[in-house]
Amino acid sequence: MKILDTGLDGLLIDLKPLDKGLENAxxxxxxxxxxxxxxxxYKIGSPEKNITYYIRLQGHAVEGxxxxxxxxxxxxxPVVGKHYYPHGIEYGEQEEFPPNLINRAKSALQTVKANIEPFTK
Incomplete structure (x- = not known):
């Protein structure tokens, strides 16, 4: 499931401050x-048996x-996914995610944005 309106989509940033900012989050x-x-x-545990959630942020190099x-x-x-042991992670829109998980994901992504924004181009 895509997490929209985070302000992260499309940002340009050098790799080293990006690594540091995400590590700090x-x-x-x-x-x-x-x-x-x-x-x-970003791994989020779950009380559900054999279920783990992940917030995933991806990027691609435009230079270097x-x-x-x-x-x-x-x-x-950014996307949120649900890991089904032992099959893998599903990121599809048909997956259901608890509202508290989505709120936690948005909060974590706000931290990321605050960490990296001073270094964006």
Whole structure:
């Protein structure tokens, strides 16, 4: 499910302050990148058995190279997904998400925006 109206979609930012700003908001990039794309995840536990939610923020390089650390990243619309063990994460609009989860996602994304906004282009 897309999280709209966050102010993040389309922002341009250098990779290093983006990494730092998302790390400070508890998002993890880990090995989720290639030369042209980055993906950050924020994990949210659930009282439901074998269900975990994720807030995902992705971006792609419009200049430079992610591997070299000199990329300028354009952010995409954040999404919320539901992980079904052992099958994987579903991000589709047909998924249902509790209202408190959506509020938590919006709050986390507001923190991200506050962390990175001073560094956007």
């Amino acid at each position: 508890n998002f993890v990039r880990a090995s989720q990148w290639d030369y042209e794309r980055v993906t950050y995840d 190279d992610v591997d070299k650390g000199d990329a300028v990243i354009k952010l995409l619309t």
